[in-house]
Amino acid sequence: xxxxAAASASAAEDGEPDRDATDASDATAADSGPVVVGEGVRxxxxxxxxxxxVDLRVEPGEVFGLIGPNGAGKTTLVRALTxxxxxxxxxxxxxxxxxxVDPQRIGLLPQSFGPPERLTAxxxxxxxxxxxxxxxxxxxxxxxxxxxxxxxxxxxxLSGGQQRxxxxxxxVVNDPDLLFLDEPTTGIDPAGRRSIHRLIERLADGGTTVxxxxxxxxxIERLADxVALLRDGAVVAVGAPAELVEEHGGEPRLAVALDGSASAAExxxxxxxxxxxxxxxxxxxPAVESTRNGLRIAGVRPEGIGDAVDALEAAGVAFESxxxxxxxxxxxxxxxxxxxxxxxxxxxxxxxxxxxxxxxGDR
Ligand SMILES: Nc1ncnc2c1ncn2[C@@H]1O[C@H](COP(=O)(O)OP(=O)(O)OP(=O)(O)O)[C@@H](O)[C@H]1O
Numbered sequence: 189x190x191x192x193a194a195a196s197a198s199a200a201e202d203g204e205p206d207r208d209a210t211d212a213s214d215a216t217a218a219d220s221g222p223v224v225v226g227e228g229v230r231x232x233x234x235x236x237x238x239x240x241x242v243d244l245r246v247e248p249g250e251v252f253g254l255i256g257p258n259g260a261g262k263t264t265l266v267r268a269l270t271x272x273x274x275x276x277x278x279x280x281x282x283x284x285x286x287x288x289v290d291p292q293r294i295g296l297l298p299q300s301f302g303p304p305e306r307l308t309a310x311x312x313x314x315x316x317x318x319x320x321x322x323x324x325x326x327x328x329x330x331x332x333x334x335x336x337x338x339x340x341x342x343x344x345x346l347s348g349g350q351q352r353x354x355x356x357x358x359x360v361v362n363d364p365d366l367l368f369l370d371e372p373t374t375g376i377d378p379a380g381r382r383s384i385h386r387l388i389e390r391l392a393d394g395g396t397t398v399x400x401x402x403x404x405x406x407x408i409e410r411l412a413d414x415v416a417l418l419r420d421g422a423v424v425a426v427g428a429p430a431e432l433v434e435e436h437g438g439e440p441r442l443a444v445a446l447d448g449s450a451s452a453a454e455x456x457x458x459x460x461x462x463x464x465x466x467x468x469x470x471x472x473x474p475a476v477e478s479t480r481n482g483l484r485i486a487g488v489r490p491e492g493i494g495d496a497v498d499a500l501e502a503a504g505v506a507f508e509s510x511x512x513x514x515x516x517x518x519x520x521x522x523x524x525x526x527x528x529x530x531x532x533x534x535x536x537x538x539x540x541x542x543x544x545x546x547x548x549g550d551r
Pocket of ligand 1: 233236237238256257258259260261262263264265299
């Protein structure tokens with residue numbers, strides 16, 4: 189049995205009464221509080237500590253993003269929250285332990301999914317719909333995920349992205365109040381991703397709470413109301429994407445494309461020129477560091493691009509193009525996971541570009 193069915197079955201095994209998802213009596217007093225609460229959640233697999241005291245809270249109607257490096261514990265947390273694995277600590281979903289939640293209220297797209305037998309996309313959605321007391325119309329669900337044209341194709345003959353979209357359909361067929369999506373768009377092409385994003389937005393607009401894990405920072409930034417960053421089994425930052433970017437994203441930067449990496453002499457010359465320009469204005473010099481394709485000047489605001497260009501010209505650096513960008517959630521992720529962009533080349537045999545770069549290039 190896969191996890192979607194397991195989530196459904198777990199409550200039934202515990203003797204939970206059947207309830208209709210559309211029944212207004214489902215809206216218990218507990219529903220007025222947070223949908224998900226985790227306090228001190230721990231889980232180990234033998235010696236491996238997957239969750240090391242996770243605290244989190246998801247409010248009704250939120251799209252809550254969970255990000256973190258491979259092995260950080262995201263899938264384990266989703267499994268703990270859906271009752272498909274046991275974990276220590278206090279875990280509540282709709283006010284009760286995960287295994288006591290009415291399965292009708294939960295949708296789960298697990299990270300890995302195997303259909304129970306040889307079925308078409310429509311049959312698969314029908315199959316999962318049949319596990320619930322109330323299910324949405326299969327054709328409508330397949331339309332929602334952009335799979336209407338392939339409804340009668342065997343699941344095994346679909347492309348990886350089409351299979352993933354079909355899996356998303358099985359996770360929403362019961363019209364859940366809380367939907368867990370563990371990397372829903374992995375392997376899906378841009379059009380397919382967009383249809384999944386639109387579906388998530390529509391579900392959220394309709395009041396569904398969505399718990400979304402993804403390695404695609406643009407996806408989380410676009411969809412999530414709040415995001416938690418998990419590292420080594422613990423939440424190290426949580427907040428709205430814009431708040432996290434403001435707090436941890438660093439400064440806007442100007443990428444200067446050259447014919448290869450900037451030399452240490454070029455970096456020094458640009459720093460000097462920028463230092464002279466900013467000294468006149470009483471400000472600190474922006475940080476300059478060499479990159480694989482040229483150099484990067486951090487701390488350049490839009491109104492400072494002209495000064496940066498003047499400094500490049502004064503330093504005799506002939507650039508091919510300039511690209512200015514604001515910090516993003518990806519910068520937050522890279523900083524807080526310790527995987528921040530390194531100006532040192534990673535190709536074997538190449539030496540460091542610049543001794544000052546390791547500390548961010550600041551002087
Ligand atoms: N069934 C298991 N048995 C043993 N160790 C496990 C098991 N499941 C997960 N782990 C370990 O627990 C840790 C957390 O794994 P988990 O799959 O939750 O991480 P993740 O953040 O979802 O990673 P990814 O981004 O790669 O999917 C890892 O060290 C992993 O090897």
